[in-house]
Amino acid sequence: MTNVLVVYDRAAGRLLREQEFTHRKDALAARFRVEREQGDHDNIEVVVLTARSRDDLLKTHARYFQTLDELAGAQ
Template sequence: MNHYLLVYDRRKGRILHKEIFDDRRAALRGRFASERQHSGDIDIEVVVLGARSWEALKHTHARYFKSVQDLAASALQ
């Protein structure tokens, strides 16, 4: 399983940074460093997600890959 570090800007609705790790501990170290880098910015979300592939991650955590407009349209359905 791969571990994906994502730095996501909620206001802009886009991923600012992504990094793939095969080691969970290394991914968490990357997460903590990114959280320190973006501390104080409430619009930034830093997460580590596990998935077999990038495509699987897009399916299981689709909100990180949709535009703000797509998310709004989905909410109205």
């Protein structure tokens, strides 16, 4: 399993940070640390995604990893 911390700017539609962790607890600790650092920004989304592989995450959560143009072209 892979656990990926994602920091995403919704307003800009772009990935700000991606970091992979072996252990979910480490990924969650990083998430809470980033949320404290970011403060109260409505447009910044901080999540931990878990899947068998990064490729699986690219399929299930493409919006974090692809541009809007890439997403529009994939349909």
